[in-house]
Amino acid sequence: MENxxxxxxxxxxxxxxxxxxxxMVIVELPYTDMTRSDLIILGLIHFFAYYSSRMEENFWNRDAIRELEKVVIYNVIFSLSLSFIAFMLEENFIISRWEVIYFLVLNTMGIYLINLVLKGLHQSTAANRLLVLTVSERLDQVLTNLQTLGLKPENIAGIVLMDKEPKQVGDLHWVQVEDAIHFAKTEAIDKVFINVPSSQTDLDLAYWISEFEVMGIEVNVHVNLYDLDTFGSKKIRHFGNFHIISFSSNFYSISHVILKRIVDIIGSLVGLVLFGIAYLILAPIIKKDGGPVIFAQDRVGRNGRVFKFYKFRSMSQDAEARKSELLEQNQMQGGMFKMDNDPRITKIGHFIRKTSLDELPQFYNVLKGDMSLVGTRPPTVDEFEAYTPSQKRRLSFKPGITGLWQVSGRSDITNFDEVVKLDLAYIDNWTIWSDVKIILLTIKVILFREGAK
Incomplete structure (x- = not known):
């Protein structure tokens, strides 16, 4: 239960x-009076200053100016407490006025920056598009509450009125009740918010929750606590002024999610250096047929978002046009195109695919936040449009350059359902350590040239 x-x-x-x-920085300064054992006192003062300044109050909704004000208040309390403790303990805790000033400046900068980083990472991992299911009498209340959360109209993917025809007013997208499931399957939806009276007995709440859950979409319900039999987990949380029940197949540790983004940023920067070196060598060879070095294509990412996907071009320039001619030779059953000895692959294309060098431009996708180092492979738009609701759940996680099925003998898998099964096993059991293991296995696969064709 999250609180x-x-x-x-x-x-x-x-x-x-x-x-x-x-x-520790202050301790290492020349002529300092502080010792490493004094760090314990700093830690204890931090607890006092943190709670005294109410640092956590409205944390995620504070803008940069209000954040700076809060951090200054915290550090003023901290430095005053530090000076008081030094006065009371006398010889047992010595800190000069200059050391207090140094600490005040460095700690203000450090706390302020880490707070901004945490908010930035939080926003990048929770840039939500919401589908709202409600009734007409509660619509104004719901919209007002969403505004207090800082959600803009573009964050509201659609509104479904469960009791009557949608109002065609404003810039919001209104969805018919009978179209709601299809809309959630085909659009980029991160969360569903259901706000209906508990007295509305004609609404099969378990049906709606299950239909969205099977697509990997988190469902938040503002009703009295129902004992609903769904396959996912439940949490009681706050959603603005509402108390809600959240239903989801997975609830991940926020610290692991933030760590994943940090690893992605560091890994993508390293990867882009390798990409730059590879580009200098491969670009002249790839351009011999007059085509572009980088192949760009629309792919579908987390919860149905379409983004521009980049690879070193390994196929002929007319590869996309010729794909329809080769569909009968597809070796993958449903959901994905795969073909051994694909005639569209160029001579250099065979090499860069075998060595996985064609994937290097995707580190730019990772840095932008469209992809992760580890995740599920992003489908093409036409593949995504043929997905069933349960197959869409593989996109409830940010797509990755590598993933569980790529290191599980990808050349031997010929049924897309097996790919989905591996992807869901990764999603359902994910921790940051899953990514570390898959990254290490990926390095092994590349070095020994296992699986790639």
Whole structure:
């Protein structure tokens, strides 16, 4: 069960790490009076200053100016407490006025920056598009509450009125009740919010929750606590001024999600250096047929978002046009095109595919946030349009350059359902350590040239 105390403790200990780091810097300054054992006192003062300044209050909704104000208040309390402790302990804890000033400046900068980074990572992992299911009498209340959460009209993918025809007003997209499931399957939807009276007995709530859950979409319900039999997990949370029940097949640790993005950024920067080196060598060879070096294509990412996907071009320039001629030779049963000895692959294309060099431009997709280092492979738009709702659940996770099925003998898999099964096994059991393991296995696969064709 997620609550504010858990989110508060995560922020508390992240900031504690900053305080200790700043303290270690002060200790290493020349002619300092502080010692490493004094870091314990700094940690204890941090707890006092954190709670006294109410650092966690409205944390995710504070803008940069209000964040700076809060951090300054926290550090003023911290430095005053630090000076008081030094006065009370006398010889047992010595810190000069200059050290207090150094600490105040460095800690203000450190806490402020880490807070902004946390918010940026949080926003990048939770840039939600919402589908709202409600009734006409509650519509205004729902829209007002969504505004208090900072959601803009573009964050609301659609609104379904369960009791009457949709209002055709404003810039919002209105969806018919009978089209709601299809809309969720074909559009980029991250979360569903259901706000209906508990007295509305004609609404089969379990049906709606299950239909969205099977697509990997988190469902949030503002009703009295129903004992609903669904295959996912439930959490009680706050959603603006509403108390909601969240239904999802997966709830991930926010610290692991943030770590995943940090690993993605570091990994993509390293990967882009390798891409630059490879580009200098491969570009003249790939351009021999007069075509572009980089192949760009629309692919479908997390929850149905379409993004531009990049690879070193390994096929002839007319590869997309010729695909329809080769569909009968597709060796993959449903959902994906795969063909051994594809005649569209160029001579250099065979080499860069075998060595996985064609994937290097995707590190740019990872840096942008469209993809991750590890995830599920993004389908083409036409493949996605043929997905069933249960197959869409493989896109409830950000797509990756590599993934579980790529390191599980990808050349031997000829049934797309097996790919989906491996993807869902990865999604259902994901932790940051899953990614570390798959990255190590991917390096092994590349070095020994296993699986790629």
């Amino acid at each position: 504010s105390s858990r989110r508060q403790s995560n922020l508390l200990f992240v900031q504690l790490a900053v305080v200790i780091l700043v303290g």
